[in-house]
Amino acid sequence: MKKAVVRFLPEDVTAEAPLGTLLLDVALEAGVFLPASCGGAGSCGRCKVKVTEGSVEALALEKLRAEDRAAGFVLACQSRLTGDVSVEIPRVRGVRKVLPRDEAERMRLTARPMESPIIPQIDPLAFTVLVSTPPPVVLDNVSDLERLVRTLRKDHHIAPVTAGLEIVRELPTVLRQDDWKITACLRTEDVPDSSARLHRICRILPGHLTAPPTAVAVDIGTTSLWGELVNLDTGAVLARASRYNPQISMGDDVISRIVYSLKKDGLAKLQEHVTDGLNQIVAEILEKSGQPREAINFMVAAGNTVMTHLFLGLYPKFLRESPYVPAAQNVDPIPARDLGVDIPSQSPVMVFPGVASYVGGDIVSGVLANGMWTSDEMTLFIDIGTNGEIVTGNRELMMTASCSAGPAFEGGGLEYGMRAAPGAIEGILLDPETYEPMIRTIDSQPAIGICGSGIINIISQMLKIGLLDQNGKFAPDLTTPRIREGRSGHEYVICWARESGLSEDIVLTEVDLDNIMRAKAAMFSGYTCLLDKVGLGVDDLDRVIIAGAFGSFINLDHAITIGLLPDIPPEKFLFIGNSSLKGARLASVDRSLLRKSRHIARSMTNVELSEDPSYMDNFMAALFFPHTRAELFPSVRLGTVKSSS
């Protein structure tokens, strides 16, 4: 990718970025403060800079006053790099607007993006066969089903084959509709404890379908649902979509969902809501990819144990009562119709096997995708979702636990929290003198909330510039309108109503901070406790693989500063993104991987942290930014909390 050099004056900070990058993003990453407050939407007009050398591709110049335009000003959020350029930032007040170089560099530290090391074979869970049977005659008038089975054996070498009643009901009409040509979708069933296998016809269509066979891989998160349409001929992802889990209206976390499920019709409503959400995702990925619904051969779903229970309509009451027993860890494939999933009614839905009540199929799918089960490296795998699951070990041993982090890192339970979707504030640079924020939203949409990585980002900076103390309280008596008394304690205004996509100010409250503190304490105490069980410390780890819905990257400096991640060398961190979804996609393409995942699930030893007294001690000690034991975070340097008093 061709890059250009940007020189910011008068501080003379230089930065490099690919052609096409927005000037605003170059400044944000270089630690150069611009008073951008609309998130990059081009509406506030406050990120103007003057091009003094070279040029940029600038839009929305009409937002500028005529004299500014004439003087060579452009909006940083509307200008893309076309080559080397120098820009001058107007002085608003006489304060420094640039971070020290080392601090700016530190803030750019991200976990290395990781792709799954698992290379799938193209051998999907269900496959499509284009069949042409000879038409019957009096001397060969075996039944339609036997004729189809015979042709599959003779012409396609597929045997033994069986079919359920629904297929037999459709078969006579379907076979004759297009002159004895049909498209059959078959699922291979392995017989447990045996090398025998059976092929089950799960769908038939008249004629020969020309569209490629597809599968839907989904991740059913407590907060978010993700789905991908996968081409089963190539393994390629044809489209992707995500949205909130509509069950959120029935509770933020798994415990409140279980409570809701025990009300009259509660379980049925929860099941209906998540199915509705999945169906919207299916509709969206079909629309985006232009593929027909009838080509969907199956769905693979990975979700935590509670989400899986609610999706399947399994009674979840005993998941939350000691000794925490799921209804099932492994469930056979289920016809879509029985779940209300809007893929062809007989297409099977497969769910990933779980380990325990709070370590579910999403973690098994994540472990499948991150490959730690095949690796010698001592790994810590952290999935920062609503539930907060952790796995440590390698191919020889894997221990796992969950720590009820809650949905804060997905924006849940926060006044203006939201998931990483368009309009979410993700990039933030705080002016260390004025405490004014420079904000960047996802897709440059007007700000409507703040997502998990934005939250980590802003708290870390508040700690560094002394706006926040280590207990998560705002510095008292600061003379900035951004900090004020709100409905629930002090709050910081990230975005004024007039500059936002909402009709109200977007704020971060001390209650929000408390939620984040508890969430990161749960995660930190979870993995330290689990490592302790296997006699390891964080320094013994070869690598830390982070999963979670953090957009495209996770900022290590910020995450370590707030005490969410352990303070170990940044090169040990890898970010795999939504590993649950990745695992579901892998398993849909290569059926041997779903079998492996059952093996993975069985090989993981679950530790019930809630039954472990040391966990609670660890948790209490972690209720501080970054931690009450400062020696655990030697690299973290926080600012002095300021006070005008």
Next chain:
Amino acid sequence: MKKAVVRFLPEDVTAEAPLGTLLLDVALEAGVFLPASCGGAGSCGRCKVKVTEGSVEALALEKLRAEDRAAGFVLACQSRLTGDVSVEIPRVRGVRKVLPRDEAERMRLTARPMESPIIPQIDPLAFTVLVSTPPPVVLDNVSDLERLVRTLRKDHHIAPVTAGLEIVRELPTVLRQDDWKITACLRTEDVPDSSARLHRICRILPGHLTAPPTAVAVDIGTTSLWGELVNLDTGAVLARASRYNPQISMGDDVISRIVYSLKKDGLAKLQEHVTDGLNQIVAEILEKSGQPREAINFMVAAGNTVMTHLFLGLYPKFLRESPYVPAAQNVDPIPARDLGVDIPSQSPVMVFPGVASYVGGDIVSGVLANGMWTSDEMTLFIDIGTNGEIVTGNRELMMTASCSAGPAFEGGGLEYGMRAAPGAIEGILLDPETYEPMIRTIDSQPAIGICGSGIINIISQMLKIGLLDQNGKFAPDLTTPRIREGRSGHEYVICWARESGLSEDIVLTEVDLDNIMRAKAAMFSGYTCLLDKVGLGVDDLDRVIIAGAFGSFINLDHAITIGLLPDIPPEKFLFIGNSSLKGARLASVDRSLLRKSRHIARSMTNVELSEDPSYMDNFMAALFFPHTRAELFPSVRLGTVKSSS
């Protein structure tokens, strides 16, 4: 069984019969005519006889005039043998009232009753296990399903085990309802082309069920439904019931049912009707046996191909169009719920495999039961049901065909025809001079119709006494009020309205006779045609096994006289009754027999008679009583048709 000798005076005919037999039945069987016209109900009072020596246990004496009682008269239909006795029959008019001894003996010739030679092992298609799992603790908190599966493996040596979603949905509650004790019903699935097997949990109940596990075996006939409740611990039949197939309102035979099924909602209505009928049978056998519904582990159903299609909701259109292709010959077990069958919703329903569109699971079940597939004897198996199927051969080769006999032998399509149920006229003796009938009904109920064996019986006698010619027309100009001009040609009054259980005369019409003629011609030409295919004549047969709903026996003399059965030595005939039901019962007790039945179905070669020109020639030649080729029935002696002209 202790027997008594009865001496009928003044003709001095003696007969022997078990103690407890009704005098009327002794007379009927001995060919001694009594003017009994109410069928044995005790209402007409016309079967009075005078006890001259010995005594009987006589009821309903109040129906007699006081002077008759005083003179020692009793009602033959209300008097049971208690020892040797002599009775005198009053002379009504001066005619002989007794058949010649050889004729009476001939009329007593019945096919030997045959039990199935197949001895089942007690290894049912689904079995019950009383399970007690250890309760979960934190250090052993595998899921409920895994716990159950583990206990089945460890304590009961059953593995591998799987369960569908419905079971998993119920499991958490059921396991905890009675302190981790449950009753599980499992079905063993054999994997085709493999020695592997899989056990599927098909039902769970809280606690340990004390009632014996049962199965429902049913025969789904075009005209009649039969069902038995079978104790799966012992193989014993606990109760039996039968009734009309409620689909009769939608057509008498399979063709008219198929036609109906093609109407809007026709198939669904037919499915619903037969299920309703089966559900009534299930209710009746549970009521009779006092067994609980929840102990029913499965249902095994045998029916012809059309009945099976309609029961399963399979599209039957192509069954009746050349080349006569069924939707499927073999269908996997189906949860009762999917068919609306009122046994526990997840209990499986298994249907017998069929051979072809008109040789179905009832015949395969019948062959399974009659054992010809294990025998060296050259056998002709005739199932005289609505459809009329025939199988010939032995363990080495079996050929089969069907011949659309129609429902006449089950009473269908006849003005006053009915199935062999209480009130059906079954025994008949015609006075050769007056043409008055002596009738006997099933269960001594007032006559409401005539059943198949009654029909064969009366036609044969009419032919013998010259009341009917060989074309099936009544002798002209007879001076008896019993023969009269009816709505559709001449008719014979079998029972006057005043003596019947109806408000109208029970008659046999020439249209009825034509129906019977066509039905027996179809059967006869069917098996002669089929034997011809294998190069055999009827004389080459070692035995003829007759199945059908003929009450407890089939009278050979009558059946040969009308040309229904071949004229071969009577000792070659065996009567097995409802062999389809017998096969279903055998398969329910011993699952290897259902597997064998699939082998039997595959090994039977079907001949499509409707595509064979010689069949139609044979049929036309058989439209005569007994046949146009008299040499085929050398033993049949018919009377001269009388005429007063």
